Amino acid sequence: MKNQSNRNRVINIIKALSKEIPDSIIALKFSTPFELLIATILSAQCTDVRVNEVTKGLFKKYRSPKDYAEVELKELEEDIRSTGFYRNKAKSIQGCCQELMNRFGGKVPKTLEALVTLPGVGRKTANVILGNAFGIPGIVVDTHVLRVSRRIGLTKNNDPVKIEFDLMEIVPKEEWTDFSNLLVWHGRRTCVARKPLCDQCVIRRWCEDGSKI
Numbered sequence: 001m002k003n004q005s006n007r008n009r010v011i012n013i014i015k016a017l018s019k020e021i022p023d024s025i026i027a028l029k030f031s032t033p034f035e036l037l038i039a040t041i042l043s044a045q046c047t048d049v050r051v052n053e054v055t056k057g058l059f060k061k062y063r064s065p066k067d068y069a070e071v072e073l074k075e076l077e078e079d080i081r082s083t084g085f086y087r088n089k090a091k092s093i094q095g096c097c098q099e100l101m102n103r104f105g106g107k108v109p110k111t112l113e114a115l116v117t118l119p120g121v122g123r124k125t126a127n128v129i130l131g132n133a134f135g136i137p138g139i140v141v142d143t144h145v146l147r148v149s150r151r152i153g154l155t156k157n158n159d160p161v162k163i164e165f166d167l168m169e170i171v172p173k174e175e176w177t178d179f180s181n182l183l184v185w186h187g188r189r190t191c192v193a194r195k196p197l198c199d200q201c202v203i204r205r206w207c208e209d210g211s212k213i
């Protein structure tokens, strides 16, 4: 019963947010699944704007997994330095590209099970790629989706993987990717971390926190 009412709320939320944000595509710029994989690894603890600035040059210099795997680690670190945590990210990117060449013929795999075996790739990154590069539905629980779905009252959990499974129960599968992107945009523009703008919020009537205010 609870799930049914949550499903109804979700449908209304998707309708209202799609109307408000018709262009809710992912903000990271890419032209291939491989580019999105690299951009998503770089986006940890970094803004999408900064990642897009860095990848503009990076994607011209490095075109394939082989290019990243064969470059000196130090050089790659310098190339991605401004995204922060660059040592770990460079190591992940090189390890990931090595695995792509060794096990997947240089191609990005199309299943969650295979993607999460790559260095630097967890469920969040895997779902970003499935949904946005391959059109295979995936729920992405980033900091915005986590915060907004808790405030709305769609989950009581704090753990991103548990939240992903809660949302999979109540969001129609064909909407998983769009729903995630809508919540990210809503979290950036309206349901911001410090002080949500509830008086301007188009989904307030379906939000548990908003209706208390």
Ligand code: SF4
Residues within 6 Å of the ligand: 148, 151, 152, 190, 191, 192, 196, 197, 198, 201, 202, 203, 204, 207, 208, 209, 210, 211
């Ligand atoms: S009503 Fe407030 S807390 Fe609820 S989703 Fe909107 S901005 Fe966020």
